[in-house]
Amino acid sequence: MPRSAINWLGSALVLASLGLLVLGIAVGSTGLESLWRLPHDAVARQIVWEIRLPRSLGAWLAGALLGLAGAVSQGLFRNPLADPYLLGSASGAALGSAVALVFAGAAPAGVLWLARLGMTGMAFAGAAAAVFLALMLAQGAQQGLRLLLAGVVVGVVLGAVRDALELRYPDILQPMKAFGLGSTAFVGWPACALMLGTWLLCAGAAWGLARALDGLALGEATAASLGLPLGPMRLGLIAVLALATGTAVAQTGLLAFVGLAAPHLVRSLVQAPHRISVLLASGMGAVLLLAADILARALLAPQELPVGVLTALLGGSYLLLLMYRRRSRDWSS
Amino acid sequence: MSKAAAHALRAASVGVQMRQRWILEGVDVAIPPAAWTAIVGPNGAGKSTLLRALAGLQPLARGHVELLGQPLAQWSRRARARQLAWLGQGEAAPTDLRSYDVVMLGRLPHQGWLAAPSAADHAAVAQALHATHAWAWRERPLAQLSGGERQRVLLARALATQAPVLLMDEPLANLDPPHQGDWMATVRQHIAQGATVVSVLHELGIALQADRLIVMQAGRVLHQGATADAATRAALEAVFDHRIRVRQVEGKWMAFLE
Numbered sequence: 152m153p154r155s156a157i158n159w160l161g162s163a164l165v166l167a168s169l170g171l172l173v174l175g176i177a178v179g180s181t182g183l184e185s186l187w188r189l190p191h192d193a194v195a196r197q198i199v200w201e202i203r204l205p206r207s208l209g210a211w212l213a214g215a216l217l218g219l220a221g222a223v224s225q226g227l228f229r230n231p232l233a234d235p236y237l238l239g240s241a242s243g244a245a246l247g248s249a250v251a252l253v254f255a256g257a258a259p260a261g262v263l264w265l266a267r268l269g270m271t272g273m274a275f276a277g278a279a280a281a282v283f284l285a286l287m288l289a290q291g292a293q294q295g296l297r298l299l300l301a302g303v304v305v306g307v308v309l310g311a312v313r314d315a316l317e318l319r320y321p322d323i324l325q326p327m328k329a330f331g332l333g334s335t336a337f338v339g340w341p342a343c344a345l346m347l348g349t350w351l352l353c354a355g356a357a358w359g360l361a362r363a364l365d366g367l368a369l370g371e372a373t374a375a376s377l378g379l380p381l382g383p384m385r386l387g388l389i390a391v392l393a394l395a396t397g398t399a400v401a402q403t404g405l406l407a408f409v410g411l412a413a414p415h416l417v418r419s420l421v422q423a424p425h426r427i428s429v430l431l432a433s434g435m436g437a438v439l440l441l442a443a444d445i446l447a448r449a450l451l452a453p454q455e456l457p458v459g460v461l462t463a464l465l466g467g468s469y470l471l472l473l474m475y476r477r478r479s480r481d482w483s484s
Numbered sequence: 485m486s487k488a489a490a491h492a493l494r495a496a497s498v499g500v501q502m503r504q505r506w507i508l509e510g511v512d513v514a515i516p517p518a519a520w521t522a523i524v525g526p527n528g529a530g531k532s533t534l535l536r537a538l539a540g541l542q543p544l545a546r547g548h549v550e551l552l553g554q555p556l557a558q559w560s561r562r563a564r565a566r567q568l569a570w571l572g573q574g575e576a577a578p579t580d581l582r583s584y585d586v587v588m589l590g591r592l593p594h595q596g597w598l599a600a601p602s603a604a605d606h607a608a609v610a611q612a613l614h615a616t617h618a619w620a621w622r623e624r625p626l627a628q629l630s631g632g633e634r635q636r637v638l639l640a641r642a643l644a645t646q647a648p649v650l651l652m653d654e655p656l657a658n659l660d661p662p663h664q665g666d667w668m669a670t671v672r673q674h675i676a677q678g679a680t681v682v683s684v685l686h687e688l689g690i691a692l693q694a695d696r697l698i699v700m701q702a703g704r705v706l707h708q709g710a711t712a713d714a715a716t717r718a719a720l721e722a723v724f725d726h727r728i729r730v731r732q733v734e735g736k737w738m739a740f741l742e
Contacts, residue, residue: 377593
């Protein structure tokens with residue numbers, strides 16, 4: 152029964168991804184028309200090939216990275232509320248990106264390879280620094296509530312530093328605003344390639360280190376007694392978390408709640424060891440963000456809603472529902 | 485497995501310090517193989533800390549611990565995990581892992597890094613789940629089980645490791661009397677197969693059925709010896725300020741409140 156449920160969910164996620172990708176190519180300010188005229192219209196071809204396809208693929212990949220980061224952090228910190236945002240790592244990544252923008256003085260539309268890579272690197276460094284800062288403040292990951300509070304504090308402080316940077320360097324104000332709202336509109340092929348590479352790396356590493364997550368579910372001492380090298384494995388998982396968050400944030404800005412909701416949805420559907428559930432959460436995040444992106448493009452067409460606004464609305468409602476349902480169950484552990 | 489070792493576990497002048505306070509001080513303990521040793525004493529005596537020290541899970545300020553005649557530090561992580569299984573107290577988060585997968589974690593020390601479970605692994609898991617009468621809910625997530633059911637799954641997890649030395653901290657928590665009896669039967673069976681069991685126990689009635697007792701008080705070992713010895717039982721009465729009495733009823737030693 153569980154095996155078949157896992158297969159069922161896996162297939163459903165693959166099918167949904169393919170279906171949504173096709174839909175993503177069809178939806179945009181010029182509507183379906185561009186698709187019909189594809190064979191003999193250079194402009195239509197450009198719209199589909201240079202704009203719709205990469206941004207749809209980009210939304211899928213960013214969602215996959217965030218879902219993965221969420222599943223890894225929830226397992227690692229043994230906390231169902233851990234998420235790249237609540238841990239402050241997304242704020243760290245955003246600050247890193249802002250610093251990169253100050254140095255480069257370029258708008259996010261400037262998709263030069265090197266600039267992309269530099270921004271991603273800075274976002275990664277910022278995300279990793281934020282996680283370590285939160286861990287230091289909370290004196291370890293054992294106490295769930297303390298860790299969350301530390302994450303919120305780190306997020307607020309780093310956000311304030313980012314605001315100060317924006318005031319000091321008004322040039323970056325506009326790109327950072329778009330960044331803060333979260334949007335896939337600037338994702339081109341280079342960003343897609345970068346996210347795909349990172350995703351392969353992170354998903355592989357998470358798959359390999361998933362046993363540590365399973366072991367940690369039984370408690371620190373038990374995991375250690377099973378002969379797991381917890382120290383290095385934990386560092387590796389934090390690196391995965393920071394790299395996945397940093398890469399996604401550098402390309403698409405701040406997209407809240409995807410990393411929180413995806414693992415929850417997977418867990419409510421199937422019970423599986425982390426080796427499997429981490430990958431399913433990644434697929435779930437991808438489907439969620441791509442669906443939200445298409446919705447954001449279609450709702451006010453030909454205008455466009457920043458997808459970050461939509462994920463925050465949908466994710467926030469989901470979190471409320473979760474709190475309501477969990478009221479009777481153990482919250483803090 | 486080094487059968488030659490005279491002791492399954494030995495702690496030599498072990499000291500543990502926490503926040504400038506000595507939790508354990510000058511503890512020497514020798515645990516013979518193929519026997520069940522129970523660690524007893526009042527609250528805060530350092531029983532769990534001693535057990536953690538024996539398992540190598542507690543950083544020591546002084547002294548050292550030997551497992552099967554070899555210092556713990558000299559064992560490789562995995563080899564040690566195959567020799568020594570640990571069942572902690574109230575550690576497990578309410579995880580969504582299925583009971584079967586939880587018990588399979590006990591097989592980690594036997595598996596290659598990314599290898600799938602072997603037939604032997606599945607057999608060990610099935611055997612352990614049957615031994616603790618937890619087979620029926622192998623498909624259910626740990627988080628959905630009652631306290632007692634969860635404890636039996638976690639015990640199966642420790643058994644599935646098939647380690648010759650088994651350390652358990654308060655293994656009877658949440659178990660009703662029939663399952664406490666089952667637990668003792670499992671321990672006896674384990675001992676008969678040559679295994680060594682060390683458990684921290686609050687239930688003195690159960691602890692008195694052990695082969696040996698380690699009686700602790702205020703971070704020190706007051707006495708260690710066979711339960712059959714009158715001196716051991718006297719130490720037990722003394723450590724609880726003579727507010728309990730140990731008497732024999734129907735051939736079994738029991739503890740009574742004064």
